[in-house]
Amino acid sequence: MAGHPSIAKHPNLDEWIEIAAGGRIIVHTGKVELGQRIYTALAIIAAEELDVDYERIEVRRAETGVDPNEGMTTGSMSMQHSGTAIRLAGATARRRLMELAAERLDVAVDSLEVEDGLVQSRDSNQSVTYWDLMAGKRFGIAVDEAVDIKPPEAHTRVGRTATPKGMAEIVTGRMTYLHDLAMPGLMHARLVRPPHYFARLKGLDAAAVERLSVDGVTVVREGSFLAVAAADEYAAVKAAERLKAAAAWEEGDGLATPELFEALTANERLSFPVAAGGAPVDEAVPELAPPPEDAAVTLSASYEKPYIMHGSMGPSAGCALAEDGRLTVWTHSQGIYALRGALARALEMDEAALHLVFTPAAGCYGHNGADDAAFEAALIARAIPGVPILLKWTRDDEHAWEPYGSATVCALRGSLDGDGNIIDWSHESYGDTFMGRPVPGRYDLPESRLVSTHFREPALDWPVAEPAMGAHIGIHRNLEPLYAIPRPRLVKNLVRGLPLRTSALRSLGAFGNVAALESFMDELAAAAGIDPVEFRLRHLDDERARDVVETLGARMAADRAGAEEGRGAGIAFARYKNVAAYCAVGIEVAVTDEATVRLHRAWIVADAGEVVDPGGLTAQLEGGLIQAASWTLYEQVSWNGGGITSRDWESYPIIRFDNIPEVETVLMERPGLPFLGAGETVAGPTGGAIANAIFAASGLRLRRMPFDADAIRKAALQ
Amino acid sequence: MTAIRLQVNGTAQEIEADPDTPLIFVLRNHLGLTGPKLGCGQEQCGACVVLVDGVATNTCVRAASEFAGAEIVTIEGLAENGALSPVQQAFLAEGAAQCGYCTSGMIIAVTALLRRDPKPGAAEIAEALHDNLCRCGSHRRVLAAIDRLIEEGA
Numbered sequence: 001m002a003g004h005p006s007i008a009k010h011p012n013l014d015e016w017i018e019i020a021a022g023g024r025i026i027v028h029t030g031k032v033e034l035g036q037r038i039y040t041a042l043a044i045i046a047a048e049e050l051d052v053d054y055e056r057i058e059v060r061r062a063e064t065g066v067d068p069n070e071g072m073t074t075g076s077m078s079m080q081h082s083g084t085a086i087r088l089a090g091a092t093a094r095r096r097l098m099e100l101a102a103e104r105l106d107v108a109v110d111s112l113e114v115e116d117g118l119v120q121s122r123d124s125n126q127s128v129t130y131w132d133l134m135a136g137k138r139f140g141i142a143v144d145e146a147v148d149i150k151p152p153e154a155h156t157r158v159g160r161t162a163t164p165k166g167m168a169e170i171v172t173g174r175m176t177y178l179h180d181l182a183m184p185g186l187m188h189a190r191l192v193r194p195p196h197y198f199a200r201l202k203g204l205d206a207a208a209v210e211r212l213s214v215d216g217v218t219v220v221r222e223g224s225f226l227a228v229a230a231a232d233e234y235a236a237v238k239a240a241e242r243l244k245a246a247a248a249w250e251e252g253d254g255l256a257t258p259e260l261f262e263a264l265t266a267n268e269r270l271s272f273p274v275a276a277g278g279a280p281v282d283e284a285v286p287e288l289a290p291p292p293e294d295a296a297v298t299l300s301a302s303y304e305k306p307y308i309m310h311g312s313m314g315p316s317a318g319c320a321l322a323e324d325g326r327l328t329v330w331t332h333s334q335g336i337y338a339l340r341g342a343l344a345r346a347l348e349m350d351e352a353a354l355h356l357v358f359t360p361a362a363g364c365y366g367h368n369g370a371d372d373a374a375f376e377a378a379l380i381a382r383a384i385p386g387v388p389i390l391l392k393w394t395r396d397d398e399h400a401w402e403p404y405g406s407a408t409v410c411a412l413r414g415s416l417d418g419d420g421n422i423i424d425w426s427h428e429s430y431g432d433t434f435m436g437r438p439v440p441g442r443y444d445l446p447e448s449r450l451v452s453t454h455f456r457e458p459a460l461d462w463p464v465a466e467p468a469m470g471a472h473i474g475i476h477r478n479l480e481p482l483y484a485i486p487r488p489r490l491v492k493n494l495v496r497g498l499p500l501r502t503s504a505l506r507s508l509g510a511f512g513n514v515a516a517l518e519s520f521m522d523e524l525a526a527a528a529g530i531d532p533v534e535f536r537l538r539h540l541d542d543e544r545a546r547d548v549v550e551t552l553g554a555r556m557a558a559d560r561a562g563a564e565e566g567r568g569a570g571i572a573f574a575r576y577k578n579v580a581a582y583c584a585v586g587i588e589v590a591v592t593d594e595a596t597v598r599l600h601r602a603w604i605v606a607d608a609g610e611v612v613d614p615g616g617l618t619a620q621l622e623g624g625l626i627q628a629a630s631w632t633l634y635e636q637v638s639w640n641g642g643g644i645t646s647r648d649w650e651s652y653p654i655i656r657f658d659n660i661p662e663v664e665t666v667l668m669e670r671p672g673l674p675f676l677g678a679g680e681t682v683a684g685p686t687g688g689a690i691a692n693a694i695f696a697a698s699g700l701r702l703r704r705m706p707f708d709a710d711a712i713r714k715a716a717l718q
Numbered sequence: 719m720t721a722i723r724l725q726v727n728g729t730a731q732e733i734e735a736d737p738d739t740p741l742i743f744v745l746r747n748h749l750g751l752t753g754p755k756l757g758c759g760q761e762q763c764g765a766c767v768v769l770v771d772g773v774a775t776n777t778c779v780r781a782a783s784e785f786a787g788a789e790i791v792t793i794e795g796l797a798e799n800g801a802l803s804p805v806q807q808a809f810l811a812e813g814a815a816q817c818g819y820c821t822s823g824m825i826i827a828v829t830a831l832l833r834r835d836p837k838p839g840a841a842e843i844a845e846a847l848h849d850n851l852c853r854c855g856s857h858r859r860v861l862a863a864i865d866r867l868i869e870e871g872a
Contacts, residue, residue: 035817035854163810170818171806171825173753173793180752233747234739237759313757313765313853314819362757362819363854395758615813619859623816626855649762649851658844660857 004145006030006085010068011142013096016089017046019134023117025052027059027086030070031078032334035363036679037616038078039165042086044612048157049090049150050097051114052130059165063357064340072335072437074366074504076580076677083612083675091147093139100133152610152671159671161615178317178332178359181390187218188233189380189391190240192226192247193401194455196643197462197501199249200224201455208246212239219243220383223457227380229389254641256499261304261704264409264430267497270467274490278471278480278578285491288413292424295415297527302411303516304704305687306636307404307500309646311654314362315398316369318377321388326353327381331374332361335437338446339371342438346375346447347382365627367437367503369393369402375450399652400644401451404637405505406432407498408475410516420528422539426489427479429513433465433494434474436503449503462501467494472577478510478684481517482575483539500637500644507680510576511628514684515691515705518572522692523701532571532692542575544582544607544668549573551666552584552605559603559664566590567600570692576681581608582668583678585625585685587661591698595712597633597690599661607668609676618665621682625663628686630655634706722782726751727795733782741777741785742766745792753793753822757851764850767823768792774823774830774846793822796829804870805829808863816854824850824860828867837868 010016010030018026027046033039039059047054060067070081097119102109105128107121114120117130152158169175194201201224209219212228217239220227226247228239258267272280291298319330327349333339336356344351356374364370377391393401408431415424435442438449445460447453453460468474476492525535533553540546552571560569569588576583586603604621611617634653638645646652687705695701700715720737723730726749733748740759745751745768754777757765761776768777769791796803802810805828815821824847831838831846838846843864852860 035815037816161813164813166818167810167813167815170815170821171793171802171809172797173751173822175818176752177755177819179756180746182750232736232743234736234743238738311853312819313763313817313851314755315757360817362755363817365853392756395760395762619813619816619856622858623855626857627853630855648760649758654851654853655857656844656851657847657857657861660861663858 004084004088006068006070006081007088007143007145013089013092013139013141013143015068016086016143017093019130021131021136023056023131024058025050025056027057028067029059029082029086030062030068031073031082032062032358033166033360034073034334036620037164037613038082040162040616041079041612042082043165044157044162045083045087046090048155049087050094052117054157054162056117061358062336064336064355069337072338074334076576076679076681079612079675079677087149088145088147089143091149092141092144095147096139096141097130097133101128104128104133158610158612159614161613164616177314178319178330178361179314179392181319181330181359183388186388186390187229187231187384188236189227189229189377189389190236191376191391191393191397192228192240192243193397194224194249195251196255197454198252198254201226201247202250203248205246208242212242218384220380222379223459224455225379225452227376227391229380229384251642255639255643256497257639257641258499260306260407261409263498264407264495267495269430269496270494272467272492274476274479274492276480278476280467280469280476280492286489288426288489291415294417295423296418297416297524298413299523299527300413301520301523301703302409303519305408305512305515306705307407307502308505308631308635309399309404309637309652310365310368310402310505311652312362312364312368312398315393315395316373317361317390317392318373319388319390320377320381322381322385326355327378328355328357329374329378330357330359332359332364332370333374334364334367334370335439338437338439339374341440342371342446342450343375343378345440346450346453347378365506367403369398371438372401372451376452379452379456396647399647403436403501403503406434406502408509408512410512412516412520414520414524416524416528420530420535422483422485422524425481425485427517428491428493429475429479429509430493430495431475431509431512432498432502434502434504434508435465435468436501465494475509477508477577478513478574480578482542482545482578484541485539500639506627507683510574510680511631511683511687514572514574515632515687518574518685518688519691519703522570522695536573545573545575547668548582548584548605548607552586552603555603555605555664555666556586559601560588563588566697568693568695568697570689570696572685572688572692574681574684576677581606581676581678581681583681583685585682585689587686587689587693589690589693589697591694591700591712595709597694597707597712599629599659602661602663604663604682605666605668606678606681607670607676608678609670609673611667611669614667617667617678620679621665622663624679624682625686626655626660628683629690632687632690632705632707634708636706720783723786724782724790725788726790727792735782737783738781740779741782744782745777751792751794755819755822757819762849764823764827765820767826767850769826769830772830772833774827793825796825803829804867805832808866812859812863812866814856814859814863816856820850820852824852828864832867836871
């Protein structure tokens with residue numbers, strides 16, 4: 001356990017756990033709640049180590065200067081980071097409380113027992129509570145990374161589903177989201193966006209602006225950045241429409257409209273071989289040699305995925321108050337410390353003058369408009385000092401301006417020997433960056449990742465992404481297969497000159513890479529005449545990987561006995577980043593007469609290490625499967641020279657209740673093993689399993705998402 | 719500004735507002751009922767749905783003044799005597815929400831559905847919830863909550 005990153009940065013126990021008045025215990029975390037139920041899991045862990053009721057635990061919403069800096073809430077890392085930190089902190093706190101109790105009761109520590117924070121000694125009839133012992137005091141000691149944590153067999157809370165934190169508030173409408181903030185004197189703000197990324201404001205009807213002012217609306221203009229603020233929200237909505245009508249834009253060349261999948265493989269690019277372990281190396285990419293001479297079968301195929309959206313149900317929002325040279329920002333950013341740094345640079349303020357408070361919003365699934373909206377709220381607030389500004393993006397803003405998940409192309413070639421073993425493998429992945437967050441230290445100009453820095457004056461240039469060279473980051477996440485394949489040729493291609501703004505979307509490149517390589521695994525298995533489960537198992541050495549695939553195969557075989565005519569099933573597998581959770585997915589579909597894909601049943605088998613909250617983990621897996629099914633079947637961002645044309649839920653359809661499969665989720669029990677993050681592991685296997693199921697049901701091999709009616713009809717004609 | 723009279727969660731309310739103001743803003747800002755959410759402003763996503771005379775109705779486009787005389791119930795008005803409604807209870811028991819942004823609209827839509835058809839089939843459920851979008855993928859849990867309610871005969 002030595003060298004835990006969060007504890008190294010925040011060694012003091014008081015930074016993590018507070019024995020608070022009223023019989024409460026406050027847990028501090030740098031991670032934020034996005035609907036993934038991290039607060040629930042952290043509360044269970046704290047309750048377990050401290051021996052108190054789960055209901056007593058409050059997990060605080062992170063704010064800068066108060067709560068630990070644990071970096072971003074991303075990459076399925078929260079359980080490894082905060083979960084482990086709070087487990088160590090909880091155990092340290094309990095040990096300290098036992099020492100204090102022994103002293104107070106004048107008994108030996110080993111005579112003490114605890115039930116819900118009430119400490120009793122077997123040697124006397126006296127007792128004392130945690131709250132008596134601490135009474136407003138702080139621990140004043142460091143978290144001990146070598147502390148004894150509870151052995152799994154002693155767990156009474158870990159591994160049992162708890163009522164999720166916040167759920168009672170959600171079902172009664174009392175949960176306060178950023179959008180619901182109310183403060184005295186608050187003004188509502190809306191933006192007036194340019195038609196697209198490269199447009200500049202060339203004229204604004206001064207008389208119209210004057211009339212808005214007469215009507216009590218404040219117009220904020222900085223270069224081409226335009227916003228309105230009004231005390232009444234609907235007045236702000238109408239004012240934004242009037243200001244939009246008063247604005248004239250110089251559109252320049254507009255957005256580029258290449259044939260997307262050609263551009264992905266033909267444009268200028270930076271190419272790197274990816275070494276064993278999953279990190280690119282700055283060396284020449286080896287040529288694709290002819291297939292080995294002993295190859296019995298060689299297949300090549302390309303798999304394509306368009307740009308897709310985060311598509312948060314609640315458009316992004318930000319709230320800001322500028323007062324006495326200080327700025328408070330309420331934000332649903334996944335990284336309040338990083339955003340503070342970027343805002344300080346963009347606003348030319350001292351970081352110490354900025355205070356960021358995480359406030360939840362709709363699920364984001366990655367880098368959506370949260371950071372942009374925070375910056376824009378700050379710009380408006382600085383123009384109207386002393387007044388809290390609540391900026392809400394519109395649906396149109398969110399659809400047209402969020403940073404999308406990159407379009408990708410995966411080009412694979414593989415060869416089998418006469419026994420059906422993979423003896424040669426090449427996988428080249430092409431895409432734009434997934435690393436578009438405003439993170440100081442990652443790039444020279446982190447603020448250039450905030451949209452409106454390109455519209456205010458002086459406008460920053462749109463950033464040109466540098467290649468991420470860490471293992472399993474971005475384009476090359478899960479490019480390296482977990483299968484035992486001799487010397488795979490793996491290539492990451494960061495493609496230049498692509499038209500749309502991109503950044504981190506749930507699972508980054510893993511979705512495209514895994515969906516492609518798992519489709520290709522089935523194509524190879526079919527060529528060799530080997531069952532897909534068997535074909536995967538013969539290339540898997542990792543026991544835990546074999547376990548999930550075997551379990552899936554057995555479960556599906558039992559459940560699908562006598563499956564209806566016309567239905568086909570497919571499977572896929574991955575271990576997220578090759579170090580996080582293992583996940584095998586099975587999907588059963590039918591292709592309808594209307595050429596649509598009907599999802600009937602799904603199976604998820606996951607090994608996420610020790611399971612803290614089975615209900616929460618299952619919800620993450622099921623939800624991830626449904627979201628990835630939506631990407632696979634329905635979604636693609638469209639645009640033309642004049643801008644994004646996917647601007648609402650009609651022009652960008654997502655999955656609905658009429659196509660939700662039955663889902664059977666199996667969690668492997670791994671008590672005592674390290675937590676393996678699970679929020680993203682299911683995405684790639686879902687894409688692959690759907691492609692494979694469509695093939696099983698219809699004989700059609702689809703390789704370009706979305707697998708909608710157009711795609712089915714096209715494939716049927718070929 | 720005009721006086722708009724509304725019946726919300728069993729209480730008569732009179733609000734001064736621009737008569738064109740969509741109901742959602744009156745509920746959220748004038749009456750402090752922030753359970754209904756602004757999701758699209760185009761009657762496409764269902765986050766803002768409330769009961770209007772028992773029918774699940776979008777509030778993000780139509781003017782508040784159009785709802786005069788109707789019985790409006792928001793998520794805040796479902797609980798009776800401090801106890802969760804059966805639908806709220808079922809959502810809680812099934813964990814039928816992730817981020818929760820769409821949940822208020824879902825609970826209202828399910829309430830309206832079960833009031834008019836206590837035993838809906840899969841097709842009726844899909845139809846009734848067609849315009850309630852969820853991005854977290856909580857659909858399966860919402861369906862489980864509905865199954866529980868049908869079984870309980872609530």
